[in-house]
Amino acid sequence: MEKFLPLFLLCFLIFLQHVYGQGDTITTTQFIKDGEFIVSSDGVFELGFFSPGETSTNRYVGIWYKEISVITPVWVANRLAPLTNKTGVLKVIQSGLVVLHNDTNATVWSTNSTRSVKNPVAQLLNTGNFVVRDANNPNPENFLWQSFDYPSDTLIAILEIVSGKKNRRFVHPDHHLNLLGHAWILHKDGRPLELVDPSLVDSCCISEVVRSIHVGLLCVQQNPEDRPSMSTVINMLTNDGVLPPPKHPGFFTQRKIGDVDKFTWSTQTPSSINEVTITLLDAR
Template identity: 40%
Template structure:
């Protein structure tokens, strides 16, 4: 996960602008339902391409969201509103992007994240540190030599805005681009949507039947919502 911060920030910006194109600039509004690191390709000049659109959905006209009975994606990058309720929209992509940002800053994966002092996932951990004013503790020690402190702290803040529990309060990707490149004050983030497959299973939800679970970055998750 670790990557020189200058390159990492360039990648984050590229992904955000790519999502803006898919959400509002292309002829059809496209929702990328499985946004994760392995679906972000880099060429020799570190140009980013969002790949694998096999699970993408397109919207026409003023459509912004829809419900599905088959949830596809990878645990750790799905918002709770999508994974549990089957509701996906451009804000589902915003959530996944927020996870990518927090992973890039921390050098850790959200899925499978562990800490010796607690059992929180990465989003919970980042939220706890933010509330305690300890954002510096989230930063990957391997990027210390290359990072711009202002950029990193701003990226953490924007990442937390993207993973807020309620889809309506997550920013649009066009707003995210502006926030990442700007210097103005940012709104205070609200609590993230803490979805993990462990919590879904422990919750014993009778509404969801697992067909197959994603155990790595290649396999997809498919859940039947009843």
């Protein structure tokens, strides 16, 4: 029996290092593997690994609303460097950085900071903000890093998830608009449900999906001053208040007839080279 004791202790220590959805914090002695997650203390937000849509095998680390039936990520870490399998590991290292490793232990994404602390932790706050701080210092002014400073996230991806289509490759027989343009037309015509993938209709809360589409359109309005801040987006998606009408989107595109690869942009081109299309929100 004694010869098995060291092995048992080793397995027990490895078990303790994992985070299984209990708590909102990762320390330097813990890590999150694909399939594991942390949850904000109020139970609203969840952070973990996900794939966009039903067919993609790429994996991203993101934050979404735990109680919304369709995953609607509000922030994505490795949007330009997706993992190709489920072997990713997210951890906090002693220097005060959060790093994402792939199956070869290479770093595919990390936070950045010019400062360090003795006891760094990463915490998912009730606001949906993922922060790196000293374990003994919760003062927001002393955060080493926070996701709210990088809201380069995925509100167009909401449209992609609920429709089952890709914004950049969307084709419709009646017009030459991209998915966002199509969503805008349906919204103006009072037909947002036509955007929803039929396979999702029976498995999701329609009112939540329609509200998510509306909020997504608010976040891509042409004038950055009209776009809601991240905290306002959170309130919009977690409450039932009346939403303001969205104005013309700034990422509204129309392809040239007969050429699905050429686009004319009304303002600027979002920087996304993968299946998670990114809405660039101006920080407030």
